[in-house]
Amino acid sequence: SVQVHGGSGFVKDYACERIYRDARITSIYEGTTQLQVVAAIRHVTTGTYLNQIRAYENENIAEAYLPLKDELVKLTDIYAAAVEKVTSAKDSEYLDFMARRLVEMAGNIIMSYLLILDASRNEEFDASARVYNNIAKAEVAKHAEFINNFTPSEVNVYKKA
Structure with missing residues (x-):
């Protein structure tokens, strides 16, 4: 999101700057990304x-x-279905394996909303909102596809690889 905003993404007036700053600090003082x-x-x-x-x-x-928001509503439904699929398995190893994908799906949707909100207040962020929305669609679809075509029993295959 910060890259999409360009130099303005580092200005403290925008939510993406705070989230980027917090994410960078958190990974340093709280431990590894995993x-x-x-x-x-x-x-x-x-x-x-x-x-x-x-x-x-x-x-x-x-x-x-509004068309971007409509797409995000659909992505949210896809995300909710992926969460349901993973959590309903009641398998902690499977949940841990899918954790990054689920977190990234949520993050992409949230960041896209934040950009749309920024663009609603300032037209200079129009391109950023539209570009990131496309990125979010691709990322959510990628993770949803992986989750939908994966069974908990396959986790062991990935451990051996």
């Missing part, structure tokens, strides 16, 4: 991320971004 995923998966399984995404759905955005 530990961060382990911590974040709790927010996937408890519905915290889904609730936050649904809150963004209810935000007022400029009419020009």
